[in-house]
Amino acid sequence: MENQNINRTRRVLIGTVGGQGGGVLSAWLVRGLINHGWDAVSIGLLGLSQRAGTVTYYCEASPKSGKRRVNSMFAMAGDVDLLLGQELLELGRLIQGGYAAPDCVVIGNTYRYLTTLEKMPSENGIFDSKCIVDAIHRIAPETNYLVHAQEVVTGNKLPALTSNAFLLGAAVGSPVFGLPPEPFLDAIRADQVAVETNTKAFMLGYEMVRDGRLARLAAEERARLGTPAARPEAGAPLAFEPGTGFKGLLRRVADDTSRHQALVSIGNLLNDYMDAAYADEFAGKIARVEGAAKLDVVKGHGELFEPLSANLANWMDYEDPMRVAQIKTSPQRFQRLAAEFRGSKGILQIRDYLVPDLEQLLDALPPGLERLFRSPADQPAARPDGKALHKDAPKFPLRLRSNSILGYWTLRLLAALRRTRRSSSRHGREERAIDHWLEAVAAAARQDARVAQVLAEAGRIVKGYGWTRQKALADIQAFATEGAERLRGIAGRGGDPLAIGRQALAILAGQAGNWEQCRGFLQAAEAGLPGQAPRIAEAA
Secondary structure, three states: OOOOOOOOOEEEEEEEEOOOOHHHHHHHHHHHHHHOOEEEEEEEEOOOOOOOOEEEEEEEEEEOOOOOOOOOOOOOOOOEEEEEEOOHHHHHHHHHOOOEEEEEEEEEEOOOOOOHHHHOOOOOOOOOHHHHHHHHHHHOOOOEEEEOHHHHHHHOOOOHHHHHHHHHHHHHHOOOOOOOOHHHHHHHHHHOOOHHHHHHHHHHHHHHHHHOHHHHHHHHHHHHHOOOOOOOOOOOOOOOOOOHHHHHHHHHOOOOHHHHHHHHHHHHHHHHHOOHHHHHHHHHHHHHHHHHHOOOHHHHOHHHHHHHHHHHHHHHOOOOHHHHHHHHOOHHHHHHHHHHOOOOOOOOOOEEEEOOEHHHHHHOOOHHHHHHHOOHHHOHHHOOOOOOOOOOOOEOOEEEEOOOHHHHHHHHHHHHHHHHHHHOHHHHHHHHHHHHHHHHHHHHHOOOHHHHHHHHHHHHHOOOOHHHHHHHHHHHHHHHHHHHHHHHHHHHOOOOHHHHHHHHHHHHHHOOOOHHHHHHHHHHHHHOOOOOOOOOOOOO
């Protein structure tokens, strides 16, 4: 491209998320082009919010020709020479909009900033990044450079925030421009912001695209995105001395490497969450299901054990203020932040904003004390919708510097209170809800393994915190009673309870509080089958 129509206008479209520094990136690009003697202009099209909203920058540039230029205010489909994405989904939007010219170069960051719609579902609602990468590869098979920019710069001992300069260097060195780096380095220096690290990151991107390293790294990144992600703790050894119950559970799966490692990960999680005895409690719950169902669930029924064990562990690892404090003071978090803001020694301050409410404080009290502070109408047992105080509970905002002595030890003290969880009213309610679910799984396993499998998979809808979690708990309680009964009726009339049950779970997983919609679906599915439907007492 740099050898053809050398004087023609270059068109660049930058897709980003508010707060990522897209304005700085476009300003460096324009200023560098002007420094090189080109005519260049850009315009920013802001999204719905200052931070986390879509922001698009459009730039037009060409060597000075002595003629008066007329610039477009926006990009035209099929007419953009360089698509530059600071975030993968935003780059995908530009691809979907059809902006890429036939010989377009695509440079992007595979980092993801999750959208609101991806965060809303109870289960995993994250868009598959590989779909975007594959679409880009089809459009620009030889000229796409998609890498995780933050990982590249931190891997070269630079701060993650220099990823913008890295992407700029790749853009300047790409076939679209092929210009020398000095004018753009001068543009970065003129800003006087982290000059040393930003100029190093710029040269890293520039050199990698020129010598072919960036293309090779992009190919590796595409292959990585096509491989199912392993759990971060996969392959980790057991990090504690297990009790008799959990040790016995591990012995039973010693000949199954995958299942054994999954249990090791669960044990490490529960020990970190509370203590080794909590992992024993997990093993005890599995044993109670086996006893009630009269089945060897662990070794003989993997289709039941795998969702049951994973969802049980996730449920037992519920989020509370103590867990939040523990995570915020973990060594891994400080190490990650130090790597991300490398070069900021002595000036890095970590401020955490916590907003506990009255409901969470009451949850931490023993049941007797909790009842003293609640009116009868606000007792959780008296609220069939599980709402309690969550919607209008008074809040107590806190702002702590977690890397200061006072802030750190305040959070560590709160984290230490996790040892008192077993005596809290919240823990008692969670345990009763877990027991109700496990009893339903065991009862179903005695009659129909397919219904039991659906109920085991239903544990995944219990997520979140506050009012959202209370609604999810109400959902699974209803599903484990009326839903299970309807699935048994469907099975008795020749239907497929596994397929129908999974469709019903998809409704519950879409948003907490969807039980009525789920019930309607099950009723319709049951009505469409031949035979007489059993009478089921409608919930009040």
